[in-house]
Amino acid sequence: MSENRKLIKIATAGSVDDGKSTLIGRLLYDTKSLTTDKIEAIERSSKQRGYDYLDFSLATDGLVAEREQGITIDVAHIYFNTDKTNFIVADTPGHVEYTRNMVTGASTSQVAIILIDARKGVIEQTYRHFFISNLLRISHVVVAVNKMDLVNYDEEVYLKIKADFDALVAKSDFTEDQITFIPVSALKGENIARKSEEMPWYVGNTLLDHLEVLEPADLEPSSVARFPVQYVIRPKTEAWHDFRGFSGMLYGGNLKVGDEVTLLPSMNTSTIKSIHYFDQEIQEAAPGSSIAITLDTEVDLSRGDMLVKSSSVPRSEKQLTATICQVNSKPLKVGGKYILQHGVNRVLAKVDQIESRIHTDFTGTETADQLKLNDIGRVHFRLSKPIHFDTYKENKANGSFILIEEGEYDTVSVGFIE
Amino acid sequence: MNNLLIPNPKEAESIHIIREVAAQFERPVLLFSGGKDSITLVRLAQKAFYPAKIPFPLLHVDTGHNFPETIAFRDKLVEELGLELIVRNVQDSIDQGKVREERGRYSSRNSLQTTTLLDAIEEFKFDACIGGARRDEEKARAKERVFSVRDDFGQWDEKNQRPELFDMLNGKIHNGQNVRCFPISNWTELDVWEYIKTEDIEIPSIYFAHEREVFLRDGMIWTANEHVFREAHEEVLVKMVRFRTVGDMTCTAAVFSEAVSLEDVVGEIRDSSISERGARIDDKRSEAAMEKRKKVGYF
Numbered sequence: 242m243s244e245n246r247k248l249i250k251i252a253t254a255g256s257v258d259d260g261k262s263t264l265i266g267r268l269l270y271d272t273k274s275l276t277t278d279k280i281e282a283i284e285r286s287s288k289q290r291g292y293d294y295l296d297f298s299l300a301t302d303g304l305v306a307e308r309e310q311g312i313t314i315d316v317a318h319i320y321f322n323t324d325k326t327n328f329i330v331a332d333t334p335g336h337v338e339y340t341r342n343m344v345t346g347a348s349t350s351q352v353a354i355i356l357i358d359a360r361k362g363v364i365e366q367t368y369r370h371f372f373i374s375n376l377l378r379i380s381h382v383v384v385a386v387n388k389m390d391l392v393n394y395d396e397e398v399y400l401k402i403k404a405d406f407d408a409l410v411a412k413s414d415f416t417e418d419q420i421t422f423i424p425v426s427a428l429k430g431e432n433i434a435r436k437s438e439e440m441p442w443y444v445g446n447t448l449l450d451h452l453e454v455l456e457p458a459d460l461e462p463s464s465v466a467r468f469p470v471q472y473v474i475r476p477k478t479e480a481w482h483d484f485r486g487f488s489g490m491l492y493g494g495n496l497k498v499g500d501e502v503t504l505l506p507s508m509n510t511s512t513i514k515s516i517h518y519f520d521q522e523i524q525e526a527a528p529g530s531s532i533a534i535t536l537d538t539e540v541d542l543s544r545g546d547m548l549v550k551s552s553s554v555p556r557s558e559k560q561l562t563a564t565i566c567q568v569n570s571k572p573l574k575v576g577g578k579y580i581l582q583h584g585v586n587r588v589l590a591k592v593d594q595i596e597s598r599i600h601t602d603f604t605g606t607e608t609a610d611q612l613k614l615n616d617i618g619r620v621h622f623r624l625s626k627p628i629h630f631d632t633y634k635e636n637k638a639n640g641s642f643i644l645i646e647e648g649e650y651d652t653v654s655v656g657f658i659e
Numbered sequence: 660m661n662n663l664l665i666p667n668p669k670e671a672e673s674i675h676i677i678r679e680v681a682a683q684f685e686r687p688v689l690l691f692s693g694g695k696d697s698i699t700l701v702r703l704a705q706k707a708f709y710p711a712k713i714p715f716p717l718l719h720v721d722t723g724h725n726f727p728e729t730i731a732f733r734d735k736l737v738e739e740l741g742l743e744l745i746v747r748n749v750q751d752s753i754d755q756g757k758v759r760e761e762r763g764r765y766s767s768r769n770s771l772q773t774t775t776l777l778d779a780i781e782e783f784k785f786d787a788c789i790g791g792a793r794r795d796e797e798k799a800r801a802k803e804r805v806f807s808v809r810d811d812f813g814q815w816d817e818k819n820q821r822p823e824l825f826d827m828l829n830g831k832i833h834n835g836q837n838v839r840c841f842p843i844s845n846w847t848e849l850d851v852w853e854y855i856k857t858e859d860i861e862i863p864s865i866y867f868a869h870e871r872e873v874f875l876r877d878g879m880i881w882t883a884n885e886h887v888f889r890e891a892h893e894e895v896l897v898k899m900v901r902f903r904t905v906g907d908m909t910c911t912a913a914v915f916s917e918a919v920s921l922e923d924v925v926g927e928i929r930d931s932s933i934s935e936r937g938a939r940i941d942d943k944r945s946e947a948a949m950e951k952r953k954k955v956g957y958f
Binding site: 329518569 | 662663664665666668669670671672674675678679681682705706707708710711712751795801802821822823824825826827829832833834844845847849850885931
């Protein structure tokens with residue numbers, strides 16, 4: 242599959258009227274990812290609504306309810322590619338009520354595009370979007386200053402927005418992100434795939450050129466190997482009589498045959514005997530690999546346990562502190578009990594204390610006795626059993642979890658371990 | 660022995676999802692249509708559990724209007740890989756009076772499959788159905804979760820979906836509920852074709868250009884045979900065609916094509932200007948056709 246193309250995952254954030262759907266529709270159109278029948282459907286709908294331009298937002302607005310309201314209400318995934326790169330866009334709505342959607346979309350993304358309407362400049366929404374991209378530690382942010390056509394492609398307007406955004410950056414604790422500003426008009430296609438002649442004062446890349454030269458490896462901070470056991474493979478056949486393969490996805494760093502490993506929670510040690518990818522035996526696997534590992538000693542290891550290099554063992558504790566984002570309308574309360582899912586491992590968790598609610602506009606914190614939908618706060622938990630974690634800063638996969646409530650089993654919160 | 664494995668991120672994600680299904684559910688099943696997407700799922704499932712066998716059966720909901728090439732292919736694949744296959748027939752649902760055959764010019768058994776599928780889920784107490792749906796196929800699918808919880812009636816509530824964060828999948832359900840699982844959610848049609856080519860996966864012959872009796876209607880190429888309603892004036896022609904998706908004959912249109920190899924097909928898809936579902940007659944019914952079918956339990 243696309244063996245020569247890299248994969249870049251992008252989350253988009255913008256307010257309802259910033260033209261986000263138009264931007265994505267334009268990217269699809271300019272990369273020839275919209276097919277004849279989709280273009281025809283857009284032409285038909287645009288005409289029916291009496292527009293005198295092609296409404297590209299119709300390419301992405303999926304569900305009937307939101308077509309009627311004219312806004313996006315959920316996370317939609319959109320795919321396009323160029324010769325060099327496969328892109329996945331998580332299109333997340335920017336309305337104030339939908340913090341959870343941007344957190345969700347950003348959790349699987351390496352790049353955030355924050356849209357700003359050139360006429361409105363940096364607004365409260367922008368603060369919130371940038372706050373979330375920082376919370377998720379998205380290492381690469383593109384600030385697309387859109388609707389430049391409506392401000393006469395004026396450089397002064399662009400520079401003012403850039404200065405305001407830089408002031409916002411100064412307020413953030415997360416300093417490892419790279420931020421790029423691009424003035425665009427999604428509607429007219431200026432600086433999207435085509436360099437704008439209307440803005441000769443802008444000397445940088447177009448949005449698409451900029452995204453295309455990103456390297457996935459540079460977007461993921463390097464860390465240490467974590468291998469949560471997902472499923473134990475036991476063929477029980479003549480040919481594979483004694484085979485016990487511990488399967489799962491490898492995060493953070495490489496593992497290779499001969500590595501001395503520590504098994505959690507037992508703290509037993511062993512050595513990697515073989516690594517399997519389908520019918521091939523491999524010497525070493527890179528992060529992101531779905532593999533099966535065998536060990537050279539008989540060990541007791543099952544789903545939810547973890548295999549790590551003995552040289553770098555994570556913390557194992559029954560208490561933890563995390564930043565929580567509430568993603569369900571059922572509030573998080575002190576004393577509440579939840580199923581905590583950390584990777585593929587589940588334990589019970591109890592909310593010991595809600596320390597604070599964090600303002601997403603960088604204005605500090607306040608005390609709170611519960612966290613409601615879209616609230617972000619700092620929370621202390623007690624667990625039924627220890628889990629083996631890193632901080633989110635050290636290792637995203639091993640430093641995050643979700644909370645599942647025990648009634649409907651809804652996913653109610655996401656946590657970033659501190 | 661290979662030195663260093665650099666993963667294909669989409670394949671690795673799909674294997675991860677399939678293993679989650681096997682680990683989180685009691686009775687999973689893989690919905691198999693004989694089309695390229697479900698064939699790709701079978702390969703991914705092989706990879707997920709090798710050297711063990713795939714630990715769940717395949718379920719084929721047969722409309723009775725499938726291409727014979729697809730059925731022959733299905734049986735051969737199952738035989739070669741030693742898989743367990745369950746077949747349930749739409750004809751039986753019709754005979755039992757649970758659904759009524761559509762009539763007229765656009766009649767199809769496609770939407771009748773839903774009843775047969777839901778009955779099979781109940782009969783075998785399946786709690787997870789693995790399907791080959793992809794988010795790039797259709798606008799309503801773009802918002803589908805990887806694990807999509809359905810109620811006792813198989814219904815999808817798009818406003819009340821569980822958010823999916825990072826790669827953590829929440830498959831906790833109550834008795835009677837089931838989950839539709841979509842391991843290749845993030846693949847595009849081109850990804851699937853390139854994968855089939857790279858992996859050298861065998862697919863049914865109707866995906867390649869062949870001569871076939873067809874007729875033209877509404878700018879689409881329909882198979883001419885006894886299962887497809889045809890007006891007297893709609894002339895039967897013999898043309899070189901192939902199929903881009905393989906559903907039931909009554910809802911799958913062909914495209915003119917000279918592509919006889921996988922290489923040709925991948926080239927054709929790359930250059931293609933008609934989207935895959937453009938050749939699905941069922942979606943042409945209305946702009947919101949897919950969304951409406953999903954709400955009542957269609958895949």
